[in-house]
Amino acid sequence: MRPDLILLCFAYVLSQFFRAFLAVLTKALEADIGTTPEDLAFASGIWFLVFAAMQVPVGAALDKIGPRRTAASLLLVGGGGGALLFSVATTPAHVTLAMGLIGVGCSPVLMASYYIFATSYPPARFATLAALMLGVGTVGNLVASYPMALASELIGWRLSLVGLAALSALTAIGLYILIRDPERDAAAQKGSLLDLLKIRALWFIFPVMFVNYMAAAGIRGLWIGPYLSDTFALSTGQIGTASLVMGLAMIAGTLAYGPADRLFKTRKWVVFGGNLIAAIALFWLAFALSASVWLSVVLMAAIGFFGASFPVIIAHARSFFPSHLTGRGVTLMNLFGIGGVGIMQFASGRLHTSLSATDPALAYQTLFLLFGALLVAGLAVYLLSQDRTD
Template identity: 60%
Template sequence: MKAGLVVLCLGYVLSQFFRAFLAVLSVDLGRDIGATPEDLAFASGLWFLIFAAMQLPVGWALDRVGPRLTAAVLLMVGGAGGAALFAAASTPFHIAIAMALIGIGCSPVLMASYYIFAREYPPARFATLAALMLGVGSVGNLVASYPTALAVELMGWRATMVSLAVFSAAIALGIWTKVKDPKKVETEQRGSFLDLLREPALWTILPLMLVSYAPSGAIRGLWAGPYLSDIFGLSTTQIGQATLIMGAAMITGTFAYGPLDRMLGTRKWVIFGGNALTVAGLVLLYLWVENAVWLSVVLMAVIGLLGASFPVIMAHGRAFAPPHLVGRGMTLLNLFGVGGVGLAQFVTGRIHAATVDISPTAPYTAIFGFFAVTLAIGCVIYLFSRDNVN
């Protein structure tokens, strides 16, 4: 099981990479195939929405088929195939289709490991284990910054994507050979996602899950690139260095959040406090959008650090899912978390297009303001949630 979890973690490194690398490639894709920020926002949003939509069949497959077959097949077909298509892209439309395929490929990897944690480990340890997997896997976020910028400069973005296609295929084979399925729950009970949605406790958690990952995921995954290029004139390498800092902050935040619920005896107030402070960071970025490049990078890092509550929210919601629906319970939460980023990318792409002619800063003040308002609304709804640390 340990070897299987290591391979799944490598798969999650890929998943984190693919959701974040477009920020670094924005200048090169614009120059080579005419991809605008709106095109890349659409492609990024498509990745997140396809990834989110896949959580429904993935949840069913985890409960019925198991994590081994589910993760190996989808990563091979979608991850490796999508990266290969990206390498051959000649139009922004090709990029969008490739990102959709990659979203399919990445969709089961994290949930496969979470399914194993839920089946094989005590519930009280779930948040810590989930944060550990998320934090280690988030190395992909770092690789998608400065190292990717260097790789693109050395061998071009097409050769870089070919290498990623080969790596994706190798990880898929590793999952097939190393992952072992946990024993299935023997029960006469049946259920579906609709049964989960009848649980009142989830309805105060799902709205925050929808908006909590969106600011850091969307800024790090895309908007950091156009923002730093348009407002401060940063190059691809400099954008890579800035996103490396934000990515490191996101990893640090993930590890920091992991044990806090057990240390403080509460999940609710750990989650609420972190997200409320994230709102404050977004408001400051909105107000100081063109003050100084170092200040913007620091504020983006703060947003990444404080906005890393995903595994604790996952643990909070998972506690309300019955054992025979734990796979679908986790994928439902993941659908909202990742789907929220996809929706945000589509909305912010339209915001950028509608405000780009007003002034250089207008698109970015509007985007950061949008994230601050939606996250604040999610925090208010979450105040009515029921705490749970078991």
């Protein structure tokens, strides 16, 4: 791994942290500025939707100006500025605005590394490299669990966010210094997103990309905290430990998926089988909602592990991309993946609010059933896709 890729990996650690840390701060933010679970669901949804919307300009920027300036400038302004704004938040609206700005800052990080992998390494290694980057970067999920809970208790969430703002800015400066843009030829300036949308094979992959990350990101990034608190009355530290377990499972799953396409000589069936198991775990969790805290944590870990097919789905789609549209291609897939999470965060917040007033258990059961049903629907379309390996 080159120095620039190592630093990009660290930047992705920050990105993973920012999408998941709200769950741990549920009680602290409620006490200090009056946020509710619906407020945090809305703010988390804004992060994902802004992140997703940014994939279109980020893809064009990667193809036209390269990953160096794209990643460094957005992380500096969005990541550093957004974290600093969060640190001085006094209302839920401030949290939402800060999360949107942080979403801008995080939007190019993973795709910049994927662009470098796709243009500088053999195609057959893309899934393994992509999974390695995703798996190592998901350490941010771990930092967003127990360590963040501990930092919040020791120095306060505001000072913690100030430190994260400084760290984001320093990382952005390092990216500008270290990243080496891959060489581009004249063909790299031609083509558009519409050319990708004309590729029929991709339309059978888009639906599973849209739903595969919903449950893992939604539960780990937001609902694990309120669910365990409301159902089992766990403390912030205990919720942090449970989040840590699910985060470790997501890392293990990502690393396991990476070489699986080469091991089994298929991408389609690796993705289909893993996500089917994740759907079964979601239905099980819904119907064993309050049976045992340990069973719930194990099932959420299984959802995280088997729902970590993100890099293999992108590798499957990448095999259909024209080489000069690599940047737009990987970011288009990321738009579907992150956009699905963002939309579901909004929907889940409203769903929870509408049902929890009368029956809190029914609210969580319905939420987990909806996650599972959407995943099954995406897999049904994916069955029609064309398998392809490099």
